[in-house]
Protein backbone atom coordinates (compact mmCIF):
# COMPACT_ATOMS: atom_id res chain seq x y z
CA UNK A 1 0.00 0.00 0.00
CA UNK A 2 2.79 2.37 0.85
CA UNK A 3 4.12 1.99 -2.61
CA UNK A 4 0.81 2.77 -4.29
CA UNK A 5 0.31 5.89 -2.18
CA UNK A 6 3.74 7.11 -3.09
CA UNK A 7 2.94 6.36 -6.68
CA UNK A 8 -0.18 8.53 -6.79
CA UNK A 9 1.90 11.46 -5.56
CA UNK A 10 4.40 10.75 -8.27
CA UNK A 11 1.63 10.65 -10.84
CA UNK A 12 0.16 14.08 -10.20
CA UNK A 13 3.50 15.81 -10.07
CA UNK A 14 5.60 14.03 -12.64
CA UNK A 15 5.48 12.58 -16.05
CA UNK A 16 4.66 8.93 -16.40
CA UNK A 17 6.16 6.91 -19.17
CA UNK A 18 4.96 3.39 -19.63
CA UNK A 19 7.54 0.98 -20.96
CA UNK A 20 5.56 0.21 -24.10
CA UNK A 21 3.02 2.99 -24.54
CA UNK A 22 3.95 6.26 -22.91
CA UNK A 23 1.11 7.89 -20.96
CA UNK A 24 1.59 11.50 -20.02
CA UNK A 25 0.26 12.57 -16.69
CA UNK A 26 0.01 16.28 -16.17
CA UNK A 27 -0.67 18.02 -12.90
CA UNK A 28 -3.83 16.75 -11.21
CA UNK A 29 -4.52 14.36 -14.04
CA UNK A 30 -5.24 10.81 -13.05
CA UNK A 31 -3.96 7.99 -15.15
CA UNK A 32 -5.37 4.52 -15.05
CA UNK A 33 -2.70 1.92 -14.81
CA UNK A 34 -3.31 -1.61 -15.85
CA UNK A 35 0.22 -2.82 -16.38
CA UNK A 36 1.78 -4.41 -13.39
CA UNK A 37 5.19 -3.01 -14.08
CA UNK A 38 6.15 0.28 -15.66
CA UNK A 39 8.59 3.11 -15.52
CA UNK A 40 8.07 6.55 -14.06
CA UNK A 41 10.36 9.25 -15.33
CA UNK A 42 10.83 12.97 -15.21
CA UNK A 43 13.30 15.54 -16.40
CA UNK A 44 15.24 17.48 -13.82
CA UNK A 45 17.11 20.21 -15.60
CA UNK A 46 19.25 18.42 -18.14
CA UNK A 47 19.14 15.03 -16.54
CA UNK A 48 16.46 12.46 -16.95
CA UNK A 49 15.41 10.37 -13.98
CA UNK A 50 13.68 7.07 -14.48
CA UNK A 51 12.55 4.64 -11.91
CA UNK A 52 10.90 1.30 -12.31
CA UNK A 53 7.80 0.54 -10.31
CA UNK A 54 6.02 -2.75 -9.84
CA UNK A 55 2.43 -3.05 -8.63
CA UNK A 56 2.90 -6.71 -7.98
CA UNK A 57 2.72 -7.69 -4.36
CA UNK A 58 6.12 -8.64 -3.18
CA UNK A 59 6.10 -12.35 -2.63
CA UNK A 60 7.37 -13.59 0.65
CA UNK A 61 10.78 -15.00 0.12
CA UNK A 62 10.45 -18.71 0.44
CA UNK A 63 12.85 -20.56 2.57
CA UNK A 64 14.75 -22.39 -0.12
CA UNK A 65 16.90 -24.33 2.27
CA UNK A 66 14.11 -26.61 3.48
CA UNK A 67 12.38 -29.63 1.98
CA UNK A 68 9.70 -29.16 -0.63
CA UNK A 69 6.36 -30.70 0.36
CA UNK A 70 3.72 -31.79 -2.13
CA UNK A 71 0.33 -33.19 -1.08
CA UNK A 72 -1.57 -35.30 -3.60
CA UNK A 73 -5.16 -36.01 -2.64
CA UNK A 74 -7.14 -39.08 -3.65
CA UNK A 75 -10.60 -38.36 -2.26
CA UNK A 76 -13.66 -40.51 -2.89
CA UNK A 77 -16.94 -40.38 -0.98
CA UNK A 78 -15.82 -43.29 1.18
CA UNK A 79 -12.16 -42.61 1.70
CA UNK A 80 -9.84 -39.67 1.74
CA UNK A 81 -6.32 -40.66 1.06
CA UNK A 82 -3.14 -38.73 0.39
CA UNK A 83 0.36 -39.23 -0.77
CA UNK A 84 2.75 -36.72 0.71
CA UNK A 85 6.01 -36.14 -1.07
CA UNK A 86 8.98 -34.46 0.54
CA UNK A 87 12.05 -33.62 -1.49
CA UNK A 88 15.33 -32.07 -0.54
CA UNK A 89 18.77 -31.87 -2.11
CA UNK A 90 20.48 -33.02 1.04
CA UNK A 91 17.83 -35.67 1.72
CA UNK A 92 14.81 -35.71 4.00
CA UNK A 93 15.58 -36.93 7.51
CA UNK A 94 12.18 -36.59 9.19
CA UNK A 95 8.67 -36.49 7.73
CA UNK A 96 5.68 -36.30 10.05
CA UNK A 97 1.92 -35.96 9.76
CA UNK A 98 -0.21 -34.49 12.53
CA UNK A 99 -3.99 -34.28 12.65
CA UNK A 100 -4.55 -30.74 13.80
CA UNK A 101 -3.33 -27.25 13.09
CA UNK A 102 0.30 -26.67 13.97
CA UNK A 103 1.69 -23.29 13.04
CA UNK A 104 5.13 -23.41 14.60
CA UNK A 105 8.16 -25.44 13.57
CA UNK A 106 9.08 -25.75 17.25
CA UNK A 107 5.70 -26.87 18.54
CA UNK A 108 5.81 -29.78 21.02
CA UNK A 109 2.95 -31.31 19.02
CA UNK A 110 5.48 -32.51 16.46
CA UNK A 111 6.79 -34.95 19.07
CA UNK A 112 3.40 -36.66 19.04
CA UNK A 113 3.07 -36.56 15.27
CA UNK A 114 3.03 -39.75 13.24
CA UNK A 115 6.15 -40.53 11.23
CA UNK A 116 5.32 -41.12 7.59
CA UNK A 117 7.16 -42.06 4.41
CA UNK A 118 7.36 -39.85 1.35
CA UNK A 119 5.13 -41.12 -1.47
CA UNK A 120 3.28 -43.72 0.58
CA UNK A 121 -0.51 -43.60 0.76
CA UNK A 122 -2.26 -42.62 4.00
CA UNK A 123 -5.94 -42.54 4.92
CA UNK A 124 -7.26 -39.37 6.54
CA UNK A 125 -10.14 -38.56 8.85
CA UNK A 126 -12.84 -36.42 7.29
CA UNK A 127 -13.07 -32.65 7.72
CA UNK A 128 -9.78 -32.24 9.50
CA UNK A 129 -6.83 -29.95 9.26
CA UNK A 130 -3.55 -31.81 8.91
CA UNK A 131 -0.06 -30.47 9.42
CA UNK A 132 3.11 -31.81 7.86
CA UNK A 133 6.62 -31.48 9.21
CA UNK A 134 9.68 -32.14 7.05
CA UNK A 135 13.27 -31.81 8.18
CA UNK A 136 16.27 -32.30 5.92
CA UNK A 137 19.59 -33.82 6.91
CA UNK A 138 21.04 -30.33 7.39
CA UNK A 139 18.35 -29.52 9.97
CA UNK A 140 16.21 -27.18 7.85
CA UNK A 141 12.51 -27.54 8.62
CA UNK A 142 9.42 -26.80 6.58
CA UNK A 143 5.85 -27.17 7.77
CA UNK A 144 2.72 -27.22 5.67
CA UNK A 145 -1.00 -27.57 6.37
CA UNK A 146 -3.90 -28.89 4.35
CA UNK A 147 -7.51 -29.84 4.91
CA UNK A 148 -9.15 -33.19 4.28
CA UNK A 149 -12.49 -31.48 3.71
CA UNK A 150 -14.12 -31.41 0.31
CA UNK A 151 -15.58 -28.17 -1.02
CA UNK A 152 -18.12 -28.06 -3.77
CA UNK A 153 -21.06 -25.92 -4.87
CA UNK A 154 -24.36 -27.74 -4.42
CA UNK A 155 -27.88 -26.95 -5.58
CA UNK A 156 -29.76 -26.60 -2.30
CA UNK A 157 -33.52 -26.90 -2.20
CA UNK A 158 -35.93 -27.07 0.75
CA UNK A 159 -38.35 -29.59 2.20
CA UNK A 160 -40.41 -30.00 5.33
CA UNK A 161 -42.36 -32.68 7.13
CA UNK A 162 -45.56 -32.18 5.16
CA UNK A 163 -47.37 -34.75 3.04
CA UNK A 164 -46.56 -32.82 -0.14
CA UNK A 165 -42.81 -32.90 0.54
CA UNK A 166 -42.69 -36.52 1.72
CA UNK A 167 -45.26 -38.48 -0.30
CA UNK A 168 -45.33 -42.05 0.87
CA UNK A 169 -42.65 -41.41 3.47
CA UNK A 170 -44.90 -38.90 5.22
CA UNK A 171 -44.69 -39.16 9.01
CA UNK A 172 -41.61 -41.36 9.00
CA UNK A 173 -38.24 -40.47 10.47
CA UNK A 174 -35.26 -39.66 8.30
CA UNK A 175 -33.27 -42.34 6.50
CA UNK A 176 -30.74 -42.50 9.33
CA UNK A 177 -33.59 -42.98 11.82
CA UNK A 178 -33.11 -39.61 13.46
CA UNK A 179 -35.93 -37.12 13.80
CA UNK A 180 -35.68 -34.32 11.25
CA UNK A 181 -34.66 -31.01 12.81
CA UNK A 182 -34.84 -27.65 11.08
CA UNK A 183 -31.41 -26.04 10.85
CA UNK A 184 -29.73 -29.43 11.27
CA UNK A 185 -31.11 -32.07 8.91
CA UNK A 186 -30.13 -32.37 5.28
CA UNK A 187 -31.18 -34.87 2.66
CA UNK A 188 -28.25 -35.89 0.44
CA UNK A 189 -27.17 -38.38 -2.17
CA UNK A 190 -25.36 -41.03 -0.08
CA UNK A 191 -23.08 -41.68 -3.04
CA UNK A 192 -21.76 -38.14 -2.61
CA UNK A 193 -22.08 -37.54 1.13
CA UNK A 194 -22.24 -40.41 3.59
CA UNK A 195 -25.28 -40.60 5.83
CA UNK A 196 -24.48 -39.31 9.29
CA UNK A 197 -21.67 -37.05 8.07
CA UNK A 198 -21.36 -33.48 9.24
CA UNK A 199 -21.76 -30.89 6.55
CA UNK A 200 -20.89 -27.21 6.74
CA UNK A 201 -22.81 -24.59 4.79
CA UNK A 202 -22.03 -20.91 5.29
CA UNK A 203 -20.34 -21.67 8.59
CA UNK A 204 -23.34 -23.56 9.96
CA UNK A 205 -23.15 -27.24 10.88
CA UNK A 206 -25.70 -29.66 9.46
CA UNK A 207 -25.93 -33.43 9.38
CA UNK A 208 -26.67 -35.63 6.40
CA UNK A 209 -29.48 -37.77 7.83
CA UNK A 210 -31.94 -38.10 5.00
CA UNK A 211 -32.22 -38.99 1.33
CA UNK A 212 -34.71 -38.09 -1.36
CA UNK A 213 -35.70 -39.57 -4.71
CA UNK A 214 -34.77 -36.33 -6.50
CA UNK A 215 -31.66 -35.70 -4.42
CA UNK A 216 -28.91 -37.03 -6.64
CA UNK A 217 -25.32 -35.95 -7.13
CA UNK A 218 -24.49 -32.42 -6.04
CA UNK A 219 -27.94 -31.65 -4.70
CA UNK A 220 -29.04 -31.14 -1.11
CA UNK A 221 -32.53 -30.83 0.36
CA UNK A 222 -32.54 -28.73 3.51
CA UNK A 223 -35.14 -29.47 6.17
CA UNK A 224 -37.43 -26.61 7.29
CA UNK A 225 -40.14 -26.40 9.96
CA UNK A 226 -42.87 -25.46 7.52
CA UNK A 227 -43.59 -25.50 3.84
CA UNK A 228 -43.81 -21.69 3.87
CA UNK A 229 -40.31 -21.21 5.27
CA UNK A 230 -39.05 -23.82 2.83
CA UNK A 231 -40.62 -21.96 -0.05
CA UNK A 232 -38.96 -18.78 1.14
CA UNK A 233 -35.60 -20.53 0.82
CA UNK A 234 -36.35 -21.54 -2.76
CA UNK A 235 -33.24 -22.76 -4.56
CA UNK A 236 -29.74 -21.66 -3.67
CA UNK A 237 -26.33 -22.61 -5.03
CA UNK A 238 -23.90 -22.60 -2.15
CA UNK A 239 -20.45 -23.86 -1.33
CA UNK A 240 -20.63 -26.93 0.84
CA UNK A 241 -17.82 -28.31 2.99
CA UNK A 242 -18.16 -32.01 3.65
Ligand SMILES: [Zn+2]
Nearest residue numbers: 160162165227
Ligand atom coordinates in the same frame (compact mmCIF):
# COMPACT_ATOMS: atom_id res chain seq x y z
ZN1 LIG B 1 -43.47 -29.31 2.72
